Amino acid sequence: MKPTDIGTPDYFHKVVDCQWACPAHTPVPEYIRLIAQGRYADAYMINWTSNVFPGILGRTCDRPCEPACRRGRVEENQGEKPEPVAICRLKRVAADYKGDVKSRLPRPAAKKNGKRVACVGGGPASLTVARDLAPLGYHVTIFEADQRAGGMIRTQIPKFRLPESVIDEEVGYVLDLDVDFRPNHRVESLKELLGHGYDAVFVGSGAPRGRDLDVPGREEAAKHIHVGIEWLASVSFGHITKVGRRVIVLGGGNTAMDCCRSARRLGGEDVKVIVRSGYEEMKASPWEKEDAVHEGIPILNFLVPKAFVHEQGRLTGMTFEKVQAVYDDKGRRSLVPTGEPEQHFECDEVLVAVGQENAFPWIERDTGVEFDKWGMPVLDPKTLQSTLPSVFFGGDAALGPKNIIWAVAHGHDAAISIDRFCRGEDVAVRPPALMNLVSQKMGIHEWIYDNQIVPDARNRVPLKELTIALKDIRQEVELGFDPELAWKEAQRCLNCDVQTVFVPKLCIECDACVDICPMDCITFTADGEEAEVRARLNAPARNPAQDLYVGAGLKTGRIMAKDEDVCLHCGMCAERCPTGAWDMQKSFIEMTHAGPGCREGAAPRKAA
Amino acid sequence: MTYLAKPKLHHPDLPANALGFTRRDYEGTISTLCAGCGHDSISAAIIQACWELAIQPHRVAKLSGIGCSSKTPTYFLDKSHGFNSVHGRMPSVLTGANLANRDLIYLGVSGDGDSASIGLGQFAHSMRRGVNMTYIVENNGVYGLTKGQFSATADRGSKSKRGAVNTDEGIDLAILALQLGATFVARSFSGDKEQLVPLIKGALTHPGAAFIDVVSPCVAFNNHEGSTRSYDYVRNHNEAVNRLDVITVHREITAEYPPGSVQEVRQHDGSLLRLRKLSEDYDSSSRISAMSYVQSRYAHGEIVTGLLYVEPGAGDLHESLGTVDRPLNELGEKELCPGSAALAKFNASLR
Numbered sequence: 001m002k003p004t005d006i007g008t009p010d011y012f013h014k015v016v017d018c019q020w021a022c023p024a025h026t027p028v029p030e031y032i033r034l035i036a037q038g039r040y041a042d043a044y045m046i047n048w049t050s051n052v053f054p055g056i057l058g059r060t061c062d063r064p065c066e067p068a069c070r071r072g073r074v075e076e077n078q079g080e081k082p083e084p085v086a087i088c089r090l091k092r093v094a095a096d097y098k099g100d101v102k103s104r105l106p107r108p109a110a111k112k113n114g115k116r117v118a119c120v121g122g123g124p125a126s127l128t129v130a131r132d133l134a135p136l137g138y139h140v141t142i143f144e145a146d147q148r149a150g151g152m153i154r155t156q157i158p159k160f161r162l163p164e165s166v167i168d169e170e171v172g173y174v175l176d177l178d179v180d181f182r183p184n185h186r187v188e189s190l191k192e193l194l195g196h197g198y199d200a201v202f203v204g205s206g207a208p209r210g211r212d213l214d215v216p217g218r219e220e221a222a223k224h225i226h227v228g229i230e231w232l233a234s235v236s237f238g239h240i241t242k243v244g245r246r247v248i249v250l251g252g253g254n255t256a257m258d259c260c261r262s263a264r265r266l267g268g269e270d271v272k273v274i275v276r277s278g279y280e281e282m283k284a285s286p287w288e289k290e291d292a293v294h295e296g297i298p299i300l301n302f303l304v305p306k307a308f309v310h311e312q313g314r315l316t317g318m319t320f321e322k323v324q325a326v327y328d329d330k331g332r333r334s335l336v337p338t339g340e341p342e343q344h345f346e347c348d349e350v351l352v353a354v355g356q357e358n359a360f361p362w363i364e365r366d367t368g369v370e371f372d373k374w375g376m377p378v379l380d381p382k383t384l385q386s387t388l389p390s391v392f393f394g395g396d397a398a399l400g401p402k403n404i405i406w407a408v409a410h411g412h413d414a415a416i417s418i419d420r421f422c423r424g425e426d427v428a429v430r431p432p433a434l435m436n437l438v439s440q441k442m443g444i445h446e447w448i449y450d451n452q453i454v455p456d457a458r459n460r461v462p463l464k465e466l467t468i469a470l471k472d473i474r475q476e477v478e479l480g481f482d483p484e485l486a487w488k489e490a491q492r493c494l495n496c497d498v499q500t501v502f503v504p505k506l507c508i509e510c511d512a513c514v515d516i517c518p519m520d521c522i523t524f525t526a527d528g529e530e531a532e533v534r535a536r537l538n539a540p541a542r543n544p545a546q547d548l549y550v551g552a553g554l555k556t557g558r559i560m561a562k563d564e565d566v567c568l569h570c571g572m573c574a575e576r577c578p579t580g581a582w583d584m585q586k587s588f589i590e591m592t593h594a595g596p597g598c599r600e601g602a603a604p605r606k607a608a
Numbered sequence: 609m610t611y612l613a614k615p616k617l618h619h620p621d622l623p624a625n626a627l628g629f630t631r632r633d634y635e636g637t638i639s640t641l642c643a644g645c646g647h648d649s650i651s652a653a654i655i656q657a658c659w660e661l662a663i664q665p666h667r668v669a670k671l672s673g674i675g676c677s678s679k680t681p682t683y684f685l686d687k688s689h690g691f692n693s694v695h696g697r698m699p700s701v702l703t704g705a706n707l708a709n710r711d712l713i714y715l716g717v718s719g720d721g722d723s724a725s726i727g728l729g730q731f732a733h734s735m736r737r738g739v740n741m742t743y744i745v746e747n748n749g750v751y752g753l754t755k756g757q758f759s760a761t762a763d764r765g766s767k768s769k770r771g772a773v774n775t776d777e778g779i780d781l782a783i784l785a786l787q788l789g790a791t792f793v794a795r796s797f798s799g800d801k802e803q804l805v806p807l808i809k810g811a812l813t814h815p816g817a818a819f820i821d822v823v824s825p826c827v828a829f830n831n832h833e834g835s836t837r838s839y840d841y842v843r844n845h846n847e848a849v850n851r852l853d854v855i856t857v858h859r860e861i862t863a864e865y866p867p868g869s870v871q872e873v874r875q876h877d878g879s880l881l882r883l884r885k886l887s888e889d890y891d892s893s894s895r896i897s898a899m900s901y902v903q904s905r906y907a908h909g910e911i912v913t914g915l916l917y918v919e920p921g922a923g924d925l926h927e928s929l930g931t932v933d934r935p936l937n938e939l940g941e942k943e944l945c946p947g948s949a950a951l952a953k954f955n956a957s958l959r
Contacts, residue, residue: 076620445611453615508839510644510827511799515652518615518632520622539619556843570615578644578827 001530001559003552006501009435012587014547015564016497018087021068023409025433025591026050028065028087029497033449035090036490038483041101043094048101050591051408052128052174053153055166058092059478060157062254062285062403070496073543074519074566083458085492086481093486095166106135108178113137115422118198120187123151124404125204125395127174128411132594133418134177141198142179145186149175151206152396153404155233156255158262159474190363190391200390200418203363203377204407207396211355213250217308217315221350224315225308228255228353235262235473244348246270248318250305251353252282257289259351260297265473273299274318274345276335278325291477295466304335306342308350317346356401367391376400383417383427384410392417415594425600431592437585440498441574447584449495451571453518459489495569499587502560504553506581513573513582514538519566522573527552527559537561614638626662634659636686640679646798646824647677647746651684653801654715654744657808658685661856669705669712673698673727676753677719677746677824696727699734699743703925706739709935710926713812714741721751724760724779731781735788735817740924742811743790743819745781746798748826749837756829767834780906782916785819786899791922792818793898795913797842798825802851807915809854815876816922823911847905849890849914855880873920883915892917 006012014020018028027046034043047054066072069084076082115138119126122144130140148154149171153162175181187193193201210227212218218225224244228251234240247268249260252275263271273292275282279301282289289299303320310316319342323335358376363369368388370378377386377393384392394410396402417427440448462479463469469477481489514522520539527533534541534548541548541563551560574582592598614635622630634655639648658668665687672678674695681690689712693701702716716734723731723745734743749762756769763778785793792814796804804822811818823842825831831838836845850871856879871892873881883892891897898917905912932939 073620074617077622078618078620452612453617455616508644508827508831509799510646510825510839511649511652511801512644515648516614516638518617520619539621542621555840566619568615568617570612572612572614576643576648578642 001527001533001548001550001561003559004547004549006437006499009433009589011547012435012437012497012499013433013589015499016587016589017068017070018065019497019589021064022051023064023406024051024412025589026065027497027589029493029495030588031094032085032087032090032490032493033495035093036450036487040094040097041099041104044098044101045104047091047094048105048173051405052131052411053124053170053404053408054091055095055170056153056162057404058088058090058095059162059166060153061088061091061405063088064405070494070566071492074494074568079455080457086458086461086489089461089478089481090486090489093481093483096480097483105173106177108176109135109137111137112139115139115199116141116197117200117202117418118143118193118196119202119204120193121151121203121205121395121397122146122149122181123204123206123395123407124153125397125407125411125414126151126202127171128408129202129204129394129415129418130179131174131177132412132415134174134179136419136595138422140179141182143182143185143187145184147183149181149183151204155236156229156258158232158258159236160261160265160469160472160477161258163474163476188362190367190369194367194390198390199422200392202414202418203391203393203397204395204411205360205397207356207358207401209357209359210352211357213305213352213354215305215307217310220313221308221310221315223313224348225350225352228259228351229356231351232258232262235266240266242267244268246347247272247349247351248345248347249273249351249353251275251355252277252284253353253355254284254288255356256351256353257284257292259353260292261295262473263349263351264295264297265470268349271297272345273297274303274305274320275299275301276304276323278302281325281333294463295470302335303343309344315348315350317344318350319344356396358397358400360397380428382413382430384414385417385421385427389421412591412593416592416598419594419598423599431598431602433592434588434590436588437499437501438588440571440584440586445575447498447571449498449584449586450491451495451498451569451584453494453568453570454491456488456492458492459485497587497589498569498571498584500549500562500567500569500573501583501585502549502551502562503581503583504551504560506579507551507554507560508579508581509554509556509558510578512576512578516572516576518570518572519568521563521565521567523561524554524556524558525561533561534563537563539563541565612638625659627664629659629662631655631659633687634665634685636681636683639683641676642752642828644827645676646748646822646826647680648683649798649801650744650746650804650822650824651680653798653804653808655684656801656805657812660805661809661812663713663812667711667713668715669702670715670717671698671702671705672717673719673722675719675722676748676826677717678722680746681717696722696725696730698722699727699730699739702741703734703737703739706741706925707931708937710740710931711935714739715812716741716743718743718745720745720747720749720759720761720781724781728760728779732784732788735785735790735819738789738791738817738922738924738928740816740926741818742808742814743817744808744811745819745821746824747781747821747837748824748830749778749835750826750830752826752829756826763836766836767832769829769832769835771834780902782819782821783899783902785821786895786917789817790819791816791919792915793917794819794915795821795823795911797823797846797911797913799839799843800846800913803848803913806852806854810852810881810915810918813854813856813875813877813879814918814922816919816924842911845909845911847887847910847912849885849887849901849912849916850892851884851886852915853882853884855882873918876921881915881918886914893920895919
C-alpha cells in the first residue's frame, strides 16, 4: 500500500468526522474543548467565524456532524445505546454563556472598495455573503420582502424552539457591518436589478413555496386547510393565534414537526401527524420526531390521504388509504395499498407540510441565467456561479431545499466567488484550507488536551415542564445545558482533531502501541493490497469510508497500518511508545473565506 | 508508564470466546513498566493465549518473585489468584500451592535475575520434580530495576549500555530445563506473538513441567549496539525451528500439511500439539539432540526459538507421589483422619 501522506490537508480533516461532515467545516472538537475550559466567548468566536449563527444553529441545526461523530461508532455493542456527542446543543452553550463579544467582531470597513453586491432575500445565505464581504469594503445591499432580516429562520422556525432575541442578536451582528438592508422590498425583476449596475448579484431567496395537496374536498374545505410553511409564518408574525381542537398534520419532515408542535400550543388538544411513509423513513430528524412524541403527538404512518371530508364547507375529517412498503430487487421502495378499508380521522383543521419548492417567477428567462428542466438554475456546484457570470446562487435557492448550515456554507462559497469575480480572477480556483499540526506533548505522560476517555452516555438537554411549555408558543421549551452539564457532555468528545502521527524511522517495532491500544486499531503486518490488508488486521477494518493510516520504511520491511475508524485518540500509543515514533498532534483546520487569503498570490495562511 | 487507566471501551467487533469473554476481560491493570518493555508484549501474549483457550480466569493461579518481570502478573488476568513471593522463591510457593490444589492452572512468571541468580536452585528443583506448571522466564539479560547490571543470563562478550563487556559465562535456562527433565521446553521472543501465543497455549495445556524462556528486550538498559538482547539483535539472529498449533479438544482440525513436515503430540487432556517444521533436521522429540542443536547454533551466534522439546505422555509431581485425584485442600476430616483403628493398623504394619 502507499504510505499515507499526512501533508494532504484532507487526510486529517477526514479523521475529524464532525468537521468533515459539517457543510461549513466548523472546527468542532476545538470549540468543545474551549467550552470544557469555560472559555465560552472563544468557543463562540470559533463558531461565529465558521457558521455565522452559533446561537441559532445551536438550537435548530440539522446537525450532519452528529451522525458522523466517532463517539457513536466506538460505543457500539457495549453499554447503552451508542450516541454521538451532543455537538449541536454544546454550540448553544457557547452562545448562551459567551457574554459580550461585540469587541471581537469585525468592524465595518473603514474604506469601501467601490464594488457593489446585491443580495436577494435576507435569509442565512445572503447574510453570510454580507458577513464575509462587507468587512472587506464591499457595498452589500440586501433586499428582503419582509419587515425584518432572517428569512426562514424568522418565519418558519417556531419561537418555542428559537427565541426572537437570538435571531435579532445574530442577524444584528451582520447588519451592523454597515450592510445596506432594504426591508419590505420584494425584488420583482432580475432584469431591473441588473439594470442598477451591481458588480455581482447573489440570489438567496430560499424555497418559498409550500407544496399543496390536491385531493377531493381541498377547495370546498379550503378555509380549514393551510399550507405548512405559510401557516408557520402567519403564526410567527402573530396573524394566527389559535387553531381548531382536532388537528391533522400531513407530512413527515421537520416542517410537519414544527406545525404539529405549534398547533399543540395554539389550542390543539388532539393533534396528530399522519405520514405516507414508515416512521423510520420520515424525513424529519430523529430528535424532532422524539420532541413531537414527547409532547403527546401521535405519528401515524403508512397512510395516504384520499379526501378531505366536509359538510357545507366545514371540514369534518380526512380519509386515508392504508399502504405498505414493498421493495423490488433493486431495493427501491413503493407504497402498495394493503386493501384494508379506508380509514377516517375526524378533525377541525389540516396543516399540509408535504414539501417545499423553489420558485423564480421574478427571474426573466432571457437574462442569461439558465434553468434546467426542473426549473432550477444551472450552476457550477463549487462556485455557485450561474450561466450569467455576475449572478450567483446560494441556500435553498441554489440546489433545492436543504437547511440553514448548508445555506451558510453556500454563502461562504459564493462570497469567495464574488470576491474573486470582482477582482477579475478565475472563480474556479478555490483557496486551500488552513491546516496546522502542533504536538500536544507537555511532559512524559502529559498532554495539552484531556486524553481521559469517559464512559458516560449522552446527556439529555433539560426541558421546561410540558404543562408550562405548551401554554405559550413563545416560551422556549429547551432550557439548554447549564455549565456543569455542558462540561460533562464536553468530556464525551474524543478530540478526534488530536491526531496520531507516526514516524516510521523512529519505530523499533516493540509492539507496545499494539498491546496498549484499547480499540485494536494498530497492526504491524506484511504489505499487501488494501482490501486484503484490511481483512487481516488485528481488528478487521470493515468501514471503507474510514482510511487506513499506513507507515512504511520499518526495519523488518513490514508496514504499520492503523484503522482510523474507531480510534479513541486517547494517546495511549504515544504514551507507551519508547522512542516517540507516535506523537499526538492537534490538526487545526480552518476554511479560507473571502478576503486576501482567497485571492491570487496569497501567502499560505499560518495559524496563530 | 502512564497515569491513566486503559479506557474500558473496546472495538465494537471484538470477538467473545466460548465463555462469552472478550480478550479485554483477561486484562489486568495498566502496566507501570517502562514504555516499550518486552514484558508488556509477553503479558499481552498470555492474555491472548488464555482468551483463546477459553480458560476460566478464576481457575488460574499466577505466581511470581521479584523484579520487573515479577510485577507483570498485575497486568494480566485480574480475576485470577495471584501471589508475589520472596525473590527467587516463586517455584517453592507454587509447588506448595500445586500440592494443596492440583485442580488450578499454575502460571509462574519470573525473570532472569529471579530464576538464574537468586532462585536458580528453586528453578532447578521445580523442573526436576515435574511440577505441573507453566514457567515463563522474561529474559532481558539485565537487572532493569537496579539500572542495567548484567544478569546471569547475559552472554559472555556482550556489552552493557555503558560499554562494559560481560566476562562471565551466560546461563542458558532452556538448556538447564532440558537437562533437568522439564517435559515441555520452548524459547521465544517477545516481539513475535505469532510464535509466542501458541507456545504459551501449549505450555498451559501441558500436563507437566513446561518451561518457556522468552527473550524480552529491556528498552531502557539493554537495547543498544553490542547487546545480544536488543530488538534488532534478536530479530537478526532468531532461528525458529518450528511453528506450533495447539488444537484443543473442541476445535476441529482443518489445516493440511505435506507428510513428514508435521509432528503431532497428543496430550493427556486430549489436546493436540501440532508442530510445523521450519528447520528440516530439527527433532523436538529428542532431549539430547535438542540440547546439542541449541548449543551448536549458539556457538554460531544464533538464538534457536520454537518448541525445543516436548515429551508425549509426560507426567507430573502428583503422579510421582501417588496423591489422590481430589485436591488435598478439599479433603475433609473424614478422609484425613480415618480414626484410631486405622492408625493402630498402620502402626502395626511398621512393627
